[in-house]
Structures are given as structure tokens and as C-alpha cells.
Amino acid sequence: QKEVEQNSGPLSVPEGAIASLNCTYSDRGSQSFFWYRQYSGKSPELIMSIYSNGDKEDGRFTAQLNKASQYVSLLIRDSQPSDSATYLCAVNRGATNKLIFGTGTLLAVQP
């Protein structure tokens, strides 16, 4: 079992719809959770972080964390073609501040 698992996609949604991206992790000691966006050929860019159970909203983005289920999700409201990218889920297990990444989910927003 991989430490951080994501569906590789592609996830295709129409413009204006809600895109829902999911991630599960195996280490219950994980403390911090991040979503990075990566455009093709570019480096990862942080878009959301979440540290406690529940929802965290930032503009069109909402991160959701359920530590009991070891599950993190990212919702993108009013999806735009410019949101088309790979979304990487990353988990920090604590003391080392080392991030473990999933393989990413490719999102394609259709105009």
C-alpha cells in the first residue's frame, strides 16, 4: 500500500462545475496535509493546507480532512479551464517536516 494514494484520473468536469479530488493516506501519525497544483512542465505550487478535522475554505477551494478515515479531499467550485492541472496531495508525518506525495490527479476542465 502506498503511503499516499490518489486516483490518477483524468478527472474531466465541465466549466463551472465542482471538481472533487480525493486522497487517502496510510500513516495515522500524519499531522499536516497539503494540496499542490502542478501545471505540465512546472513545479508544484501550494494551494491549500489543512491541519485539523473539518473543512477549510479559501476562495473557490475547500479542503476537507477526516483523520479517522485517513482521508483528505479538495473541492474546486466554479471550475475554470485554467484549473486544468495535476493536483498533488501531500502529507507531513511530523518531526522531519518531510512531505510524502501521491502520484497526483489530472484534472481537465472542459470549456
Place this chain on the structure above:
Amino acid sequence: DTGVSQDPRHKITKRGQNVTFRCDPISEHNRLYWYRQTLGQGPEFLTYFQNEAQLEKSRLLSDRFSAERPKGSFSTLEIQRTEQGDSAMYLCASSHGGGSSGNTIYFGEGSWLTVV
């Protein structure tokens, strides 16, 4: 530009040659990380430094790979006797402190290596 800076951005080298990448972290960040990313995969952790001390190295980091951060500022990643399997994007990242919430890791633009 106050972000993480990497150089060179692209490197093409022949198999067997040595290559070195440089990373300049965000100035107040004391933690520096190296990751490697291949096509279709997420970034894989290679090593990290707190100030000048190299605190952890991944099992992925073979003896041909060495990283330094001599003065706790910039870092270099050297790959000796490159192999085609080393072709990847090498990402440097930095953060302020570590181990607790809020210590966000910021990535540089990456250094692309192609071994021919």
C-alpha cells in the same frame, strides 16, 4: 525574486558524466529539501538539511548522489556517473523550521536533467 531559485533549469548530459545542481532557498528558511520527480509520478523525497546539517537521506539516494549545504544557505546536489534512469526533474524546496503546522514547504522551478 524572493522564491526558491534553482540552476541550471535544464541540463542535457551524456551517460557517465557528472552533473551538479544548485539551489538557493528563501533567505530566512533554515530547512532545505531535494526531491526528484519523473513523468506521471509525484515528487519523491531525496534528502533534507536543517541549516548545514544533512538530517535525512532517502534509500533512493544511491552512492552516486551527494548533497551539501556548506554554510546553511545554498545547497548543491551532485550526481556522479549519470545513468539514463537519472533523467528527471530535480526539485529543491525550503521551509522555515519544521515539525509543526504552518511550516509550509515552497518549491523552486526545478532542474530538468536529461541523460543521453
